[in-house]
Amino acid sequence: MKVAEKDRVVHGMLEEEYRRCKDALQSLQDKIERYPKGTLNVRKKQHKGKEYSYHYLVSREGGKVVNRHVARESIPPLRDQLKERDKYKKEIQSYKKRVAYLEGLLNTSKSRRGRIEGSSRHKPSR
Amino acid sequence: MELLRTLSSVGFFERSTLIGSWVMPIYQELYQARYVLKTLDVDFAVHMAHARKDLRADLEKIITSLGFTEYLSIGGVQKFSSGGYEVEFIAHRKGGLNDNAVPVREWNVIAQPLPFINILTEFSEEAKLDDFIIRFPIPEAFFIHKLIVAQKRKAESKQLKDLEQCSVLMNIVRDDRLHRVVQSILLSRDTKRHIRNSCDDIGFPLRRLGIE
Numbered sequence: 001m002k003v004a005e006k007d008r009v010v011h012g013m014l015e016e017e018y019r020r021c022k023d024a025l026q027s028l029q030d031k032i033e034r035y036p037k038g039t040l041n042v043r044k045k046q047h048k049g050k051e052y053s054y055h056y057l058v059s060r061e062g063g064k065v066v067n068r069h070v071a072r073e074s075i076p077p078l079r080d081q082l083k084e085r086d087k088y089k090k091e092i093q094s095y096k097k098r099v100a101y102l103e104g105l106l107n108t109s110k111s112r113r114g115r116i117e118g119s120s121r122h123k124p125s126r
Numbered sequence: 127m128e129l130l131r132t133l134s135s136v137g138f139f140e141r142s143t144l145i146g147s148w149v150m151p152i153y154q155e156l157y158q159a160r161y162v163l164k165t166l167d168v169d170f171a172v173h174m175a176h177a178r179k180d181l182r183a184d185l186e187k188i189i190t191s192l193g194f195t196e197y198l199s200i201g202g203v204q205k206f207s208s209g210g211y212e213v214e215f216i217a218h219r220k221g222g223l224n225d226n227a228v229p230v231r232e233w234n235v236i237a238q239p240l241p242f243i244n245i246l247t248e249f250s251e252e253a254k255l256d257d258f259i260i261r262f263p264i265p266e267a268f269f270i271h272k273l274i275v276a277q278k279r280k281a282e283s284k285q286l287k288d289l290e291q292c293s294v295l296m297n298i299v300r301d302d303r304l305h306r307v308v309q310s311i312l313l314s315r316d317t318k319r320h321i322r323n324s325c326d327d328i329g330f331p332l333r334r335l336g337i338e
Contacts, residue, residue: 007285008282008286009138009163009283009287009290010163011164011283011288012281012284012286012287013163013283015164015281015283016163016165016281016283016284020165020166020167020212021210023199023200024197024199024205025201025206025211026200026201027197027198027205028195028197028207030197031195031197031198070152086294088195091202091207091208091209094209094210094325095204095207095210098210
């Protein structure tokens with residue numbers, strides 16, 4: 001195969017990879033919305049010589065810090081969900097980096113980016 | 127590697143195969159067919175057992191336990207992602223244009239249906255990779271599959287990539303095995319035309335496939 005054709009193959013693969021990453025990023029961002037956001041915190045209070053602990057989910061909503069009380073029985077599933085959310089967040093970060101890297105490689109202008117994203121979202125075959 | 131080892135341990139490669147560009151390094155190792163380009167998506171052709179087949183292994187659970195995140199693509203196909211790598215399952219589509227995602231009960235995954243995938247699963251072989259067995263299409267099946275799908279590609283670059291892989295494989299494919307694969311396919315006029323056009327593009331004699 002000629003060198004010029006080889007370049008087209010490589011460039012095409014990069015474009016395809018860019019499209020794939022954008023699609024994956026979108027799907028992951030949709031998915032992460034289903035998980036609760038925030039950090040699990042414990043507040044300890046003393047009352048009549050006894051110490052009580054209360055769990056709160058602390059998150060930021062519209063610039064405000066919001067504390068939501070979490071019932072004791074809800075703590076383990078909430079911990080799992082927060083852990084899962086962190087996993088998705090990490091994955092989203094890795095895709096964002098990759099998209100930025102590919103944009104640099106492909107030297108994509110905004111209009112061109114739109115063209116790449118718009119074309120062939122569906123893989124016809126392997 | 128850990129993913130392949132795990133899939134192998136649950137018996138996935140007894141009938142299902144690794145496909146896509148990740149097969150090329152195996153051909154390089156076994157047949158000295160040198161091709162260096164590969165993408166970050168790892169595809170598996172899943173053999174479809176009877177639709178009511180019981181769960182054999184919960185791949186969704188297994189793959190996510192390996193650190194992959196699971197999500198559904200726009201088309202409803204299940205994908206698993208880790209560090210930019212993306213795992214996807216492909217099932218054979220029997221004619222028509224129905225491209226609805228296919229739930230595979232046996233493995234608890236939702237696969238993408240594509241035509242001619244059965245060529246890859248029916249003509250496959252095993253190889254030992256480190257300490258486990260992996261299944262992949264024989265080069266002749268991969269070659270013919272690419273000849274067909276190359277002409278169906280919308281993106282020219284993907285077509286070029288398919289044909290480039292064919293150009294590499296045409297040096298190692300055996301005529302007897304090519305005939306066996308071709309004879310197993312119901313060749314429509316369109317499919318024959320696709321094969322003929324791809325052969326012309328790479329300069330491969332059509333008679334080696336046993337097609338007039």
